[in-house]
Amino acid sequence: MAKITKPLSDREIKAAKSRDKDYVLSDGGGLQLRVRAHGSKLWNFNYIHPITKKRVNLGLGAYPDVSLSKARELRQTNRQLVTEGIDPKAYKQEAIAKQKAQTEHTLFNVAQQWFEVKSDSITADHAKDIWRSLELNVFPDLGQLPIKKISAPYVIDVLRPIEAKGSLETLKRVVQRLNEVMIYAVNCGLIDTNPISGLKSVFKKPQKENMKALAPNELPELMRAVANASIKKTTRCLIEWQLHTITRPSEAAGARWEEIDLERKVWTIPAERMKKRREHSIPLTSESIALLEAIHPLSGHREFIFPSDRDPKKPCNSQTANMALKRMGFEGRLVSHGLRSLASTTLNEKGYKSELIEAALAHVDNNQVRAAYNRTDYLEQRREMMSWWSRNIREAAQGSLSVTSTSYSSLND
Known part of the structure; x- marks a missing residue:
C-alpha cells in the first residue's frame, strides 16, 4: 500500500x-x-x-x-x-528570458551593443554621425521597444516622415544602420530573423549623384578663389593642405603635429583616424612642408595643426573647408571631398599608374585575398607623383597668392 x-x-x-x-x-x-x-x-x-x-x-x-x-x-x-x-x-527559465527581453533587449540597448562593436572599425566622426542619425530618427519612437517586437509595418510608419521631407539619402542611411542592428540581434540569438531585411524596397530611392568636383583645367580658377577669399589663414592652409596631400576632409582637419616626420618628409595618419582603419603614410612635398611652415606660428605649440577657433585644443570641423568653398561660390560645383576627385582625374590623365593613385587616395583593394598579400603602400614610388601634383597646383596658382607661393610671405608675418 x-x-x-x-x-x-x-x-x-x-x-x-x-x-x-x-x-x-x-x-x-x-x-x-x-x-x-x-x-x-x-x-x-x-x-x-x-x-x-x-x-x-x-x-x-x-x-x-x-x-x-x-x-x-x-x-x-x-x-x-x-x-x-x-x-x-525549462518553462520557468523561458518565462524569465522573455521578461528579460522585454526590459533589457530593447532596440536602444541592442543598438548600443552593436555600436560598441561597429565603432572599432570606423572613424570617430563617422561613428558620431551614425549614432546621431539613430538618435534623431529611430530612438524617439522605437528605442524602448523590445527587439522582438520590431516589425516592418511599424518601422515604415516611423520612417515615412523622412521620406515625405525628401531626405532620401538620410532615409537610406537610417534603414541601412537599422538593418545592421537587427542583423546583430539575429547573430546574438535575440531574434530568429530580421523582419526589416527588405525595408529599402518600400521607400523611394535617392538619385545617385557623382561627387561634385572640378575638371583639371578649372584648378587655376580654384586657386584664384582661395587666394582672394575672405577666409582665415587656418582655413586657407587647410584647403591647400587637403589639396596637396589628397586626403579626406576629416583626415586633413584632424592632422596632428606629432604625425609629421619632417626628417623623413612623411605624414603618417594612424589607423584609428582612417576610414578603412589602416595606417596611411603620405610623402610630403616641398610645397606641403611650406604649408606647415606657414601655419606653424599659429598652431605649432598646439596638438592639432588646424585648431578650432572656438576651442584651440580641438581640431577644426571637418566641414570647415567645405563651407569655405560654398562661400567662395563653388556650391553645386565642388565639395571639399571633391578635391580628391580633382587630383585623381588629373593624375590619371597624366598617365600615372593606377596602383600609385589608389595608394595615394588610401583606397583598399576590394579583393580581400589580393589585399592581404599586397601590403605595400608604394610610399617611395609615390614621392615623384606627389611632387608633380604639388608643382601642378603651384603652377595653377601662378599670379595668385597661394600659401605655398614665396610671394605670399605675408602669411608668415
Whole structure:
C-alpha cells in the first residue's frame, strides 16, 4: 500500500527548527520544504522530468515570503505542466528570458551593443554621425521597444516622415544602420530573423549623384578663389593642405603635429583616424612642408595643426573647408571631398599608374585575398607623383597668392 504523506500545517512549518544538516518536510504531490542548517526554509517542487524521467527539483521561493497556500498553488500549476509533457524548470527559465527581453533587449540597448562593436572599425566622426542619425530618427519612437517586437509595418510608419521631407539619402542611411542592428540581434540569438531585411524596397530611392568636383583645367580658377577669399589663414592652409596631400576632409582637419616626420618628409595618419582603419603614410612635398611652415606660428605649440577657433585644443570641423568653398561660390560645383576627385582625374590623365593613385587616395583593394598579400603602400614610388601634383597646383596658382607661393610671405608675418 502506497505511503500517504500527511499535509503540512503553518504551525508545523513555523515550529520547524534548524539542525546540524538540512532536512526536508513533505506536503505531498512533490511539494517539499527544505529546512537549511542556517535556518532558512525553502520550497521545492520535486518531479519526474517528462522526457528524461529523472528526478528534478524546482525552487518555488522561501517561506514565509511564499506561504503554504501559495506554494500549493505553484505545485498544482507545475504538476499540470508535467502532465502536459512540459518541463516546469525549462518553462520557468523561458518565462524569465522573455521578461528579460522585454526590459533589457530593447532596440536602444541592442543598438548600443552593436555600436560598441561597429565603432572599432570606423572613424570617430563617422561613428558620431551614425549614432546621431539613430538618435534623431529611430530612438524617439522605437528605442524602448523590445527587439522582438520590431516589425516592418511599424518601422515604415516611423520612417515615412523622412521620406515625405525628401531626405532620401538620410532615409537610406537610417534603414541601412537599422538593418545592421537587427542583423546583430539575429547573430546574438535575440531574434530568429530580421523582419526589416527588405525595408529599402518600400521607400523611394535617392538619385545617385557623382561627387561634385572640378575638371583639371578649372584648378587655376580654384586657386584664384582661395587666394582672394575672405577666409582665415587656418582655413586657407587647410584647403591647400587637403589639396596637396589628397586626403579626406576629416583626415586633413584632424592632422596632428606629432604625425609629421619632417626628417623623413612623411605624414603618417594612424589607423584609428582612417576610414578603412589602416595606417596611411603620405610623402610630403616641398610645397606641403611650406604649408606647415606657414601655419606653424599659429598652431605649432598646439596638438592639432588646424585648431578650432572656438576651442584651440580641438581640431577644426571637418566641414570647415567645405563651407569655405560654398562661400567662395563653388556650391553645386565642388565639395571639399571633391578635391580628391580633382587630383585623381588629373593624375590619371597624366598617365600615372593606377596602383600609385589608389595608394595615394588610401583606397583598399576590394579583393580581400589580393589585399592581404599586397601590403605595400608604394610610399617611395609615390614621392615623384606627389611632387608633380604639388608643382601642378603651384603652377595653377601662378599670379595668385597661394600659401605655398614665396610671394605670399605675408602669411608668415
